[in-house]
Amino acid sequence: MTPNKWNIPDLGFGVGLRSVHYDHILEHRPPVDWFEVISETYLESGGRVRYVLDRVAEQYPIVLHGVSLSVGSSDPVNFGYLKLLKALADRVRSPYISDHLCWTGVNAHNVHDLLPIPYTEESLRHITQKVKQVMEFMERPLVLENVSTYAQFSSSSMSEWEFHARLMEDSQCGMLMDVNNIYVSAYNHGFDPKEFIDRIDPALVCQYHLAGHTNKGTHLLDTHNDHVIDEVWELYQYAYQRTGGRNTLLEWDEDIPDFDVVHQEALKAREYRTAEQVAPSGPRVRPSTPPVMRLTPLEKNERVNSMSHDL
Amino acid sequence: MKNVPLSTLQQWMQAVIEHPGSTGDALRSDEASAHLPPDEGLKAIVNTGALTPAERIGIYRKMFFLRMTESMAIDYPGVKAFLGEERFDRLIADEYVKQYPSSSYTLNHLGRYFPAFLRASALPEREMLADLAELELAVTNSLDTAEMPLLTAERIAAIQPEGWGDVTFVPIQAVSLLTLGHSVNEYLDAVITDDALPMIQHRSTHILIYRRTFRTYWEELTPQQYRLLSLLLSGMRFGDALAALADAFPIDASMQNDIFHWFGDWVGKGLFSGIHEHSSANNHDDEHTASTH
Incomplete structure (x- = not known):
């Protein structure tokens, strides 16, 4: 096992906290190792979402995962946003914060998507500077996730993994390795997903993400709407063998099934941490119909994390 | 294509994503062309695999408008019910988000100008719809x-x-x-x-x-x-x-x-x-x- 550079403890197998599961979690207190929450949902909320978050934080470790840091944008760092984020991180005692190596808008717009960046020297210098500013302000490690992409830029002068590696070296941020995103982008752009993993220093990987996706034939969409496919589990096992104990989290953001289904899917990761042979997938459970929830507008920010399978 | 500054590339891509209509319309729009001409813009996207550059950026465009309309539908189910899904989606995609693009870290704030937008619109039912939206906004704010x-x-x-x-x-x-x-x-x-x-x-x-x-x-x-x-x-x-x-x-x-x-x-x-x-x-x-x- 390779320890991570920041000595972030291995929290185990986590699940993304989603509003459709609030009642179940508060009532049943399921034995989940930790929860990841979409930061933007909770930054200024004072109603039910705050109540639930505080109750969950009393009982479980929580890590904040953002979708609006926009560290890859040519816009400057939004310190107003960071101030809210820091207060929330302090409140739930998030040991580090994570977001995405992407941009979400320029000229103060937010298109609420995780957009690809050109892998150029200019981008690297700009993002390195912003990452340093963010970490200095937040006073805790920043961990950036590789995103699923559907377009690459002709101006890129290096690969995605080289850009990640150099950014981490120059800025001292960590990596949230989303194995499903590597698989999706590899399919969409025709590269070897294992090469991506091989080229990342395992000491800089702080966390893993796993999720389902949708195969549209010509391309894959990172929809977070289904079970993790076997090929992604195998890729997780391949990556995990290089790093050893790292926080692992399952994301499910669309057609969200009952909590136990999501939790069981997350716990499958145990098999891939130890098994020599790839264990078979469990039975597929048909997602239940999500309850009608007019009362909390949460799903909006959570859905920024993924694409719709309706596309 | 080489050496397109980061800010130029991002302003171009954002303009293409946010422009209503077809991807072709968006590429040819004044907003996008102000940063990169249509043919130069397409050359900015790598042309490999099963999708064309226009189809690749089209994925982001479709998702953008889907997110905007879904988000507004969560906050304004009454206005959507009155207008019908197609008319509501068109109003959001073609007019509202163009006039009031999101500038917040959260989609929860996207609809805060909708009542004012409706009241100032040319819709024949604008006063009634604006009243309905006022109520729905108050519910959301609570x-x-x-x-x-x-x-x-x-x-x-x-x-x-x-x-x-x-x-x-x-x-x-x-x-x-x-x-x-x-x-x-x-x-x-x-x-x-x-x-x-x-x-x-x-x-x-x-x-x-x-x-x-x-x-x-x-x-x-x-x-x-x-x-x-x-x-x-x-x-x-x-x-x-x-x-x-x-x-x-x-x-x-x-x-x-x-x-x-x-x-x-x-x-x-x-x-x-x-x-x-x-x-x-x-x-x-x-x-x-x-x-x-």
Whole structure:
């Protein structure tokens, strides 16, 4: 096992906290190792979402995962946003914060998507500077996730993994390795997903993400709407063998099934941490119909994390 | 293509993503062309695999408009029900997000200008739709306000009879009042409960919106109820509020009884968080008893 550079403890197998599961979690207190929450949902909320978050934080470790840091944008760092984020991180005692190596808008717009960046020297210098500013302000490690992409830029002068590696070296941020995103982008752009993993220093990987996706034939969409496919589990096992104990989290953001289904899917990761042979997938459970929830507008920010399978 | 500055590339891509219509329209739009000409823009995207550059950026465009319309539909189910899905989606995609693009870290703020947008629009039903949107925005806003402790019956019982005229009430944050020109509350009720949609009447309508145990409710008030409650929520002393109510409406014995019941109902609904008791002998700001918490 390779320890991570920041000595972030291995929290185990986590699940993304989603509003459709609030009642179940508060009532049943399921034995989940930790929860990841979409930061933007909770930054200024004072109603039910705050109540639930505080109750969950009393009982479980929580890590904040953002979708609006926009560290890859040519816009400057939004310190107003960071101030809210820091207060929330302090409140739930998030040991580090994570977001995405992407941009979400320029000229103060937010298109609420995780957009690809050109892998150029200019981008690297700009993002390195912003990452340093963010970490200095937040006073805790920043961990950036590789995103699923559907377009690459002709101006890129290096690969995605080289850009990640150099950014981490120059800025001292960590990596949230989303194995499903590597698989999706590899399919969409025709590269070897294992090469991506091989080229990342395992000491800089702080966390893993796993999720389902949708195969549209010509391309894959990172929809977070289904079970993790076997090929992604195998890729997780391949990556995990290089790093050893790292926080692992399952994301499910669309057609969200009952909590136990999501939790069981997350716990499958145990098999891939130890098994020599790839264990078979469990039975597929048909997602239940999500309850009608007019009362909390949460799903909006959570859905920024993924694409719709309706596309 | 080499050496397109990061800011140029991102402004171009954002302009293409945000432009309504087809991807071709977006690539040829003035907003996108201001940063990269159409042919140069397409060359900025790597052309490999099963998708063309236009199809690749088209994925982001489709997702953008889907996210915007879905987000607005969550906050404005009533407006969507009235307009129908196609007309609602077109209004959001073609006009609203162009006029009011998101500038917030959260999609929860996207719809905050929708009532004003509707009122200023050319839609024939704009006044009624703006009223409906006002109500829906108030409902949405109530969801995120801070939870507060509630005024208890015991605390009210502790007020001496001679002190009632000088008490003021501290409202919870999740309470608001609206006066609208249409009976949109009944329409929204039907949308939420999936009942047959009623005709929306053109009449002055006073609506109370409040949250209790994390659920938001709305109900119509009489003009008298609205007058008294709005004065109490504004912090006016109870006695002064009754006097102001009497100036506007005759208060007979029956209405005195009604007021007693209204007030009990409002306390029961949890509209107040605390009480301040003031001394009538002193200045109105001289509070001598703190609130309940």
